[in-house]
Amino acid sequence: MDSFSGSSRGGFAPRGGRGARGRGGRAPFLTKTRETNPDLEKHPLGCLIKEFGSPDLGLNPVDLAKISDCQYVASYNWLNDEVPTIVIPGKPPQWTPLQEPQRLKEDSGQYFRDPNAAMYPDYPMAPVVNAVLETDSEFDAARTDVFACGSTLGNLLRFARGIDKAFRFNVVVIGDTVFFMRKDNDPREVIKDVRGFGHTFPEAYTTWEHSVKGSETHQRIIRYKFGGFSCLVRFESDGYIPDSSAVTNTTPANTAVGQGDLFQAFQGATISQQPTINKLGSLKIKQGGSPVPQKSIFDLKTRSGKYKKDIDMSDILPQLWINQIPNFIVAYHDGRGLFEDIRVRDVSDDVQAWVTDNSDGIRRFATLLDKIVDIARSNSDKLLEVYCPGKEHLEVREQYGDGAHALPADLRDGLDGSKDGDGGDISDGDEYYDSDEYGFDNRSDDSSEELDYTACSAHDCGYCGKCTY
Template structure:
């Protein structure tokens, strides 16, 4: 087996199905049309303005700053548990990278996978768990300083638009306090990804493991904060997993020879002690009622994992004539500030013998420098949308793009859709009574110090010194399985 960075460990256990990523094992699969917004089911509101990417020129729009991402910090996180009642665990924990010494031949993907797990689990207010996680994790957090709250999907769509790509999309906008919320909008909250093939689900099921304190998790969602141009942004995204700094896993059976770049002073005895402590911890629960009988259960458990240890992954067949187009991966890693990327290649029949674990920070920095014009256009576009939202009497807009022409900014149809329930809107607007996640046990806080030189909340920057899309195998959150980059 070939690794750019190599690890060894055990197979994954207790993994619930994830949203689609990864490769296809059929080299001549017929390309599929991307899913387009359904304007019959969800009618469009009044058109307010159409924005053309060609008009977003820095010199003509008074852009006075360098549009780069700086000062990135991990803010909060949560896991969705696979329960019948909507349940999150805060801060949760990503699945751990646990590669196999003797790789098996994996079965092809089967089953149903939600396009947006947040909306599928909590359709009325898919952004509510994020606010619960932030205000519950840090009662002193000040929402009034945040200009934009978005997810990797909505920002990724806007970035593709300014780069001249023709993928249709739609999302809602609401102004709450000083913050403009971008809320992802699919044709149905429980919309599933159709015609799933390949090994994009079975690979992470085999090669990553949910730690004991977050067993039963379905997905890990992270929120980072950074400055983009002159905007203070919060961005939520799904995380594929994390790499333990010393390359070992908490479920190891034998010593590991690791070439990983991280180091750790933890011993195997400390690992075993931590596992014992976490295994005996009793999680307390907060029931947060959002609307009548609508309830989300919020548990305390897991532990914070630093941003510089998380990764995104993609699978692909070695027979693919396209390979992995990193020019479509880097923009999404840039938006999410994810520093590690795992590329896993299979033989077309589920045997992965070429797995590359890569630190891609320098590559993403280079992408940022090479795409400064598109990044400046994105900064201008965000500024225009935010300005329009704050000038709107209701503060309820939506963005709609057909895949060609200009980007339409419209009023939301009818009464509109709110991003948060009333009580959370009030908390976010003035932060007078922030939610609090009760500590269950001191042992919940017993976690490895993953960074020798960084705070656990410190992210990484991609500014420089000098003056898509996840179709089946790509890494976009809103993969349309169009087949463009299959295998």
Template sequence: MSSYGAHGGRGWRGSRPFIGSTPSAPTGRGRGGFAPRGGRGALGHSWGKRKPQNVPDTSLHPLGKLLTTFNNSHLDMVVGSSSDVASIANCKYVASYNWLNERTPTIIVPGKPPLWTPLKEPQRLKEDKGEYFRDPNAARFPRYPTEPAVQAILKSDTDFPTLSIDIFACGSTMGNLLRFVRFIDKPFRFHVEVVGNTVFFVRKENAPKELIPDVRGFGHSFPESYTTWERDVGGSETHQRLVEYVFAGLKCLIRFGCDGYHGNLASRSVTGNPAPDMASDPVDLIEALEATLVGETLSDPDNSLNVRTGGTQVPQQSIFDLKTRSGRFGSEIDMEDIIPLLWIRQIPNFIVAYHDGAGLFQDIKVKDVQKDVRDWETENQTALKRLEVLLHKIIEFAKADGEGLVEVYCPSVDQLEIRKRFGDGSEALPPSLKSRWEGLSHEVDAEKSKTGIHSLYDYDEKDGSGDFTACSEECGYCGQCS
């Protein structure tokens, strides 16, 4: 077996051999007492077999007027016999930022993910303790959770062509839609807002500072021991990245949290210039879990966002997603649940760490998963074509609304509703930044045609009617994944 940073010989179901070499660990470890990053559990069972626990509370946040209802048979009618391949193309890094653990909401741009620094010898780790937020962006800046991402983009490129972007989403909202078209039962809701030519998908939990209940296991203590925030990003709590790619003829901006990066893979791209993106390879992004520990200096939501310059851009091909799970019964992680999320976020590397049930990790696997993700895309064309249709329909309803404010709500498997936004709600961006997004732009590429979208994607509605070591945000922290 050839693997780097690995102990033991376990693979995972449907896996291919691991590749790579052992990265050299820097002297010094840890984060200088700063609050740890969010939970990185792993999924061990099919989502469709579990009852999610973080269900939208419609009594707390009432639903607006129903505009339309979809199920997958509706989407299939539109897909028809299309021979086009549903795939992600032209993926490239756009911007990144780190949240700092400070009283004033503060990000540093471009920031940097924590460095993979595996222990030379396994040590028994303490079980997770503390309270963890589901969504660090909303918890840190509840008034406008999307603002930090947009500020990072405009700070990185003041001439960024904002009007060329069709969808601005995060790994969570896109992941929910992908689950829906795959018949996976996980209720969700998110806000949709039109700003300029862009339709923003804004994540919505029951509360901005909603916590993950009863966190147990080692999904947080493991990355605390095996990754390191470097000096130039000291005090960081989470690293967020934004990439751009084309899917369904739509230019998408996706924000996602990143668990870390491999120093040896990053160094291969050092040429004296900023690290290149992976535009030539469509498989180069993914979000890691976005939960974050409640720090002692949680920022005051009444403060404005403080944007600093700091850190170093790292190449997309060096970043990884990380999961932990119990290996007590010799079972291997089921990648059936992981790969779809890797596809949305396009992260090229994956780490799974098995513990003995008491915090000793002697079986750690590191793998380049790009081929796995491409194979999954090829094998799941039916669901991905449904996703294409669904995205166009959401855009259509959002732009047809007079205020450009609607909501997507999925109460159960194979039932998705588009509704008017109830009440005021939270907006994607503050007025000044919204105006900047609408006006600070180049012309949309003349060759990018939107003709036929409405007729192609219309349909006749009459024709269709426990142990948190292994859990993650994606399963709703169900406690049944061990």
């Protein structure tokens, strides 16, 4: 199998209209990233509890510094709705490449940095937990040590590897489970000056199926063991390939959409929208879609092919490892939106090679995770946060002021096993369910130095939004 060589990801943009959506991972690539550092004036730091540097991290035993027993747990889609609405289990968009390349318009509009926070700023983790409890009424929170997302774990991995990047996230303990919650300067922060084709390309080359029509993004939760802990990890999926065994180095012809669907595809690809600002309050929960196996999930990047240089995978591979994504699509354009070189790959071997080459950094990552979990559990009565000003040191602090809880009271009770007697809906006025026109639908609708703004760096690039790794 040929190997790529790195760059990375970012963004979300709620959009209106038929088939429109915005999903993370398709921000423009910047050879010089525009990172958004934590705003300490807007969000002051609380009291220091512990401080240490990456040189202080010992090497965790090799047998613990690996991901094992990965399993799909739950998933959901955000809908483009005035009321915050998720569909469980939802479904990622299907890879449906065009039969003939068509020139796409450049991205335009505005994009949220984090869809979960933007859609439901009071409790961004609530949709995740709702999806888990709704999927598995017998879910045992006591089996989970860490509940995190690809962004928070990716930040810790970077620090353990000595990569210079400032970040912060909140840490809350519920029962014995430690929650890591990303913390941006503003939950509804949008990025201006959009450039590239990182959103119009997937809008033309993937399709939301009927059972999840109106979706904006697909969020997945997986469970695996790492560092001696049972971890639940949420991440955003760019899409799925119907037959993952058919992954090749070129665009699969058997999934191309017909010309009758071409106009509809481009309707979504050329819309310039403003982000939807949802009303605070209720979280509406619907049933729809169907689970997709992890082996079919892909991550997607676009890049200019102007300089005939393969995409650099050095920042992408650790992200694929954390999220356990086996497939990768890179699409090269001619600089003006014509994509004639699209490569669809199973990169499992490349990810494993990266793991072997970076074993020491991964072992320090396991040690760091162990230290933070221990500090959090020892201070379970406090709301904490992790703050890293750069590669030199990392701090665990109390959250300033009142702080931010991970979940509303009813969901905290739900995780402790105090759900309603019927083991079904979780509803106290903050969430409500609507079967509506949705229903479980298991059928597949198989029907040089110049800035390059068409694939994101793993560092927050400041372009499209949510750099999820």
